[in-house]
Amino acid sequence: MTDSTSKHSNALAFLLSRSSTDHLVEPAPDKAQIAAILSAGLRAPDHGKMRPWRYIVVKGKHRRPFAELVTRAMKSVDPDVPQKKIEKRLHRFSEMPMIIALGMHIEPGGKIPVIEQEMSAAAGVMNVLNALHAEGFGGFWVTGEFADDPEFLATIGLNPPDRLAGFLFVGTPERAVREARRPDISDYMAFWKSEPVSFGAES
Template identity: 40%
Template sequence: MSHPIELLKTRRSVKPREMNGPGPSPAELETILTVGARVPDHGKLAPWRFIVFEGDGRVRAGEVIANVFARKEPQAPPDKIDAEKRRLMDAPLVIAVISLMRPHPKIPAWEQELSAGASAMNIITAATALGYGANWLTGWFAYDRDALDGLGLKADERLAGFIHIGTPSRHIEDRPRPALADIVTRF
């Protein structure tokens, strides 16, 4: 394996439609989730949790998403509803990172939300280090309370993102990155 810094310098997202199986093994999934839980967490609050969608779980989640969509868009044609059913079907594994705020007198919600974001990024990095492609996505249903309820989130939980993980079906080209001169200042 190349040096870890090279992994970080060359990591890139893989579109779920450009992923196939196999996905991570059970042992690899445990490693990915372990790394996802090893993030900055001021106060040791663990202000995040994970929902794993694989196999038939992806199908059931797609049915929840499609049913909410059909209720809210009653004029939607069947092909649009079918497309909603397939939202989590491209990659063999999808991990939802759930952000939950734990009231604390010294640790604001913002820090807890950032910890959930760090968790999502660690999941992506771990999957990449294991040789998989990964992508952090949301979509309308990540912000729809009915869809979130149907996917098992509690009323006080929010979705930080769905991390799609699978084997890239082709070589993925990098995209342009910002020039450091455009984003770095010195104080």
């Protein structure tokens, strides 16, 4: 741990140590573990108690059929998709120890703006990633152009206006996760002092 993080509380230092990885092997969380981990997603801010989170867990023998649904959706969206890309997705979705489809139950005509419902769903995913890290597992958030395919969504149990925020690949890191190099926070924060701020990231 770097000197900059060693000054923080254990909890904050832990959060600062999280990095994504798709180098994942068995074991994945068991039934009780994944239920507890996904419960962290339900602790996300949720204006209006819209509860948009829908987590579809895929594991074991069901991974291959799910991967085949993915590739079918890819071909539906783009009939000219390269075969190499099809094979890569088929392999990844078949071999990951666990996949979580990140459903969003959205109410377009509800009392809360759609973007706030989407942000609550995304905040839930971040909580899940942190919970995976806390329990010794790894996660990787991916999406794809096929994720909006109506037939794919219906086949996994999501019907309009429900949508997908992507997928989490879940398992045990194959090796120690190298801490990703992060940008300097000084480029992404500013103190407002009664006049417009500027950010180093935009210079």
